[in-house]
Amino acid sequence: MANASENKIITLFSGFIMELNNAKSADEILDALLRIIRKVVSFKWITIIDENKSVVKEHPKDFEANVGRFNELIEWAFSNRTHSFYPVGDEIIGFLPMIKGDQVLGMILVGLEEEPKVEEIDAMRVFSFLSATVAENVRLLEEVVSKNRLIEETMNYLHSILDTFPEMVIVVSEEGEIVYMNRRFVEGENVEGLRERALEIASQVIEAKVRRVGEYESDGQFFSIVAEPLKYRNTYQSVTTIMNVTSTKELERLKEIDRMKTEFVANISHELRTPLAAIKAYAETVLDSLEMLDQSTLKDFMDTIHKQSIQLENLLNELLDFSRLEQKALKLEREEVNIIEVVEDAVEGLREKAENNGIRLYFSSSDDEVRAFVDPKRIRQVLTNLIDNGIRFSKRDSEDRYVKVEVKKEEDTVLIAVKDNGVGIPKDKFDRIFDKFYRVDQSLTYEVSGTGLGLTIAKEIVELHGGRIWVESEEGVGSTFYIELPLRGEGQRGNDRQAG
Ligand code: ADP
Numbered sequence: 001m002a003n004a005s006e007n008k009i010i011t012l013f014s015g016f017i018m019e020l021n022n023a024k025s026a027d028e029i030l031d032a033l034l035r036i037i038r039k040v041v042s043f044k045w046i047t048i049i050d051e052n053k054s055v056v057k058e059h060p061k062d063f064e065a066n067v068g069r070f071n072e073l074i075e076w077a078f079s080n081r082t083h084s085f086y087p088v089g090d091e092i093i094g095f096l097p098m099i100k101g102d103q104v105l106g107m108i109l110v111g112l113e114e115e116p117k118v119e120e121i122d123a124m125r126v127f128s129f130l131s132a133t134v135a136e137n138v139r140l141l142e143e144v145v146s147k148n149r150l151i152e153e154t155m156n157y158l159h160s161i162l163d164t165f166p167e168m169v170i171v172v173s174e175e176g177e178i179v180y181m182n183r184r185f186v187e188g189e190n191v192e193g194l195r196e197r198a199l200e201i202a203s204q205v206i207e208a209k210v211r212r213v214g215e216y217e218s219d220g221q222f223f224s225i226v227a228e229p230l231k232y233r234n235t236y237q238s239v240t241t242i243m244n245v246t247s248t249k250e251l252e253r254l255k256e257i258d259r260m261k262t263e264f265v266a267n268i269s270h271e272l273r274t275p276l277a278a279i280k281a282y283a284e285t286v287l288d289s290l291e292m293l294d295q296s297t298l299k300d301f302m303d304t305i306h307k308q309s310i311q312l313e314n315l316l317n318e319l320l321d322f323s324r325l326e327q328k329a330l331k332l333e334r335e336e337v338n339i340i341e342v343v344e345d346a347v348e349g350l351r352e353k354a355e356n357n358g359i360r361l362y363f364s365s366s367d368d369e370v371r372a373f374v375d376p377k378r379i380r381q382v383l384t385n386l387i388d389n390g391i392r393f394s395k396r397d398s399e400d401r402y403v404k405v406e407v408k409k410e411e412d413t414v415l416i417a418v419k420d421n422g423v424g425i426p427k428d429k430f431d432r433i434f435d436k437f438y439r440v441d442q443s444l445t446y447e448v449s450g451t452g453l454g455l456t457i458a459k460e461i462v463e464l465h466g467g468r469i470w471v472e473s474e475e476g477v478g479s480t481f482y483i484e485l486p487l488r489g490e491g492q493r494g495n496d497r498q499a500g
Helices: 004-022 026-040 067-080 118-164 183-188 194-208 246-288 293-328 339-349 351-356 375-393 454-464 492-496
Strands: 043-050 055-059 084-088 091-100 103-112 168-172 178-179 212-218 219-233 235-244 336-339 360-365 372-373 402-409 413-420 468-474 478-486
Touching: 004 026, 004 118, 026 055, 026 084, 026 103, 026 118, 043 091, 067 084, 067 091, 067 103, 084 219, 084 235, 091 118, 103 118, 118 168, 118 492, 168 183, 168 194, 168 339, 183 235, 194 212, 194 219, 212 468, 219 246, 235 351, 235 372, 293 454, 336 339, 339 372, 339 375, 339 402, 351 375, 372 375, 375 402, 375 413, 375 454
Parallel strands: 360 402
Antiparallel strands: 043 055, 043 103, 084 091, 091 103, 168 178, 168 235, 212 219, 219 235, 336 372, 402 413, 413 478, 468 478
16 A cells, blocks of 8 residues: 555656646746646755756746856766755755756756655656656757758748749659749740640750750740759759740840841942942943944943843842831732743743853743732742842852742642752751841852842742742752742732732
8 A cells, every 4th residue: 555645746746747748848847847846845946957057947936046056066966867965054955967868958956944855855856857858858859840840941941042033943853743843934834835845855864864955935935944963862853944035035136137237238238339340340441442342342341231230220129129128018019910921931031141150940830821810020020039049059060050940830829939959058047048138157158149138028029929938958959949829819918918
């Protein structure tokens, strides 16, 4: 049978366990400990210090134990890890180290009026031991919780930083899943095909474990995609950055146009000066030696002057057309014509020039007559330009040089092809050559003078007719320009802007 004082201890003990159970912090545990000790012994004061001898708790509230005066005794109790009681002045001071395993967590100091009884000492020992264990666990838990909170805060902080990026950022796992995306990506993700393209590049990076750069274009928007491999635990991921570079591209385009304009001014001066110089020289010769020249030489000279002035006129007409095109003032004068005749007319107009350059000019057609509602002068102009280009961009050193013009009637359209076996055009320039001022930057074609406006005007004229123009070409092999025109003259733009 337990005696009365043992019973009291057991009751206190179970109460204490309950309190420990409910305690949510180390501080609450120490409060419970103070309360329990008060019930076990009647002390004058009690102080709890941590392992660095800093006071954590004191009772009564406004009491100060001034623990410094017990420094040596505290040290001794710490190093011996035993509970001890010493008389100091008229008090008995108890030193109760709080120990968990081999760790000293702190110490309880009690000031008593008289020597405690053995069972009181035992009870205090048990409670302080229990408190130490629980307090340490709670402290560890608190540490984990606060570390978790810190990790969470750090993560949020990093995410906020990534969200401020003007670039879209995603992280792709080895399984091809997006494991992270910043806000910019979420907002821009609806661009058609962009996600697929980014994932494609990311998977290449994960496989090759090297950086990759790619591009994507959709709806007139340009994106640059940069993907870097990232080792994460035992796998590889890809950090993929996507940037909308549309405005940069636009700026580059404007700069390029500016550069081309400068080149154009230089070209045009040259283009004007050459025929002008010839006209001037021949006219001067004629004037200076009029009496000495026989009729046929005079005719040759006058022919040259005539040809050069036509050249000048053509150049000026091209400039005029271009300025009309820029002002959206290029108009068609449509009539119903046999388009075969119009094309043939253009071919014949250049026969002499082709022959003089050692180039054979062919013409063939599926039909003799194809009626079309077009502006014959403008269509002739387009054909003249294409055939002339075929002659000018022929291969200098080639023996067999030709330009072939073919007309084929299709259901509602007519297809005209101008094919040469000249220097050819790089694939990535197929669209660019129709841009204003654009000339392929290549030593071969650069020797050929020009303005870079011919195809721009040709395209505008074809499109005004509701038709299409495009090129197929291989460098060093030759080019074929195609024009497809609707026969009945429908075509939105053509009707809208038809001359009255
Ligand atoms: P230009 O002939 O005055 O330079 P165009 O607009 O007619 O201007 O042509 C633009 C560019 O396209 C040319 O400078 C040339 O580089 C290229 N090009 C056009 N036609 C041909 C062709 N038949 N063969 C090779 N390159 C061509």
